Amino acid sequence: MDFLVFFFFILAAIVTVFTAMKLSQYADVISKKSAMGGMLVGTILLAGATSLPEITTSFSAVIIGNVDIAIGNMLGSNLFNLLIIAVFDLIFRRKQLYHLVSGSHIYSAILGLFLMIMVTLALIVKIDSTILGIGVDSLLILVVYVIGMIIISQLPSPPAEETADRQLEEPVNKKAVSLKKAVIGFIVAAVIIMAAGSVLSVAGDRIAIITGLGSSFVGSFLIAATTSLPEAVSVYAAFRLKNPNMAVGSILGSNMFNMVILAVSDAVYQGGSILADVSRSNLYTAIGISIMSAVLIWALMRKRSVSIGVYSVPSLITVVGYFVVSYLIFIG
Secondary structure (H helix, E strand, C coil): CHHHHHHHHHHHHHHHHHHHHHHHHHHHHHHHHCCCCHHHHHHHHHHHHHCHHHHHHHHHHHHCCCHHHHHHHHHHHHHHHHHHHHHHHHHCHHHCHHHHCCCCHHHHHHHHHHHHHHHHHHHHHCCCCEECCEEHHHHHHHHHHHHHHHHHHHCCCCCHHHHHHHHHCCCCCCCCCCHHHHHHHHHHHHHHHHHHHHHHHHHHHHHHHHHCCCHHHHHHHHHHHHHCHHHHHHHHHHHHCCCHHHHHHHHHHHHHHHHHHHHHHHHHCCCCCHHHHCCCCHHHHHHHHHHHHHHHHHHHHCCCCCCHHHHCHHHHHHHHHHHHHHHHHHHC
């Protein structure tokens, strides 16, 4: 019986990876054949779709009464997403990724950092008050997210964005998938990923019991890494398709979209404020994400560096930070 739990967990992970590859391909077609650019498709469309496993995982975890997996999954996914972009930046370090993408990503990164600081404060203060069944802290985070996205949408895009896209994107293949088929394929792939996320959450909860590992660790490390596979595959596929704006946009957009998941998960939770009831070990993850987000903003704002070694410092800090936080969660 225990064997089947691990089997379904691995199977769901494999389905997630394969589907995410198709998702990125369809998103790339949409970004090149529609009025939406790589950054917009990455930050909104692809980010929302690749976050579907987090949605179903967190909702399922709340329903089965395991709020640590629900919040740990969301925070762990944000942490793992930052690791993804850092690892790929190190792999493609000679191209100096952070200097090739649109400067508009800085706005998204700053909003993501601000939201995570709010989550960190909520985990410290633990205000167990609700409005219409939603924790006051979660509701405030959701409001700030909406206001922030509205402001970002109205900010002027730096002129370097279009130049970067033209330098890096390949000409559209006229014989490739049509825009209509890409949209339909994108929707079907998104639904499959959502279903796989439900399997991951239920199996992950069972694995936490079987192995004796804490729910916070399983949610923040094992399930979060697995549900972030779509982001990892999407970023890799975006680089292969020479669409770096979509790659970075999908990571930053996914991290912000996870704040919406937090608020909606709180609405599903009937025991009060969800952030007030989770384990304190989630605080390590929130603080780690805040620090790593600040490092990412620093990397995006720096001028082009001649030395590859100096350029790689932010990504190296992020990789080390990820494993430090994971260790703290494990011993916590």
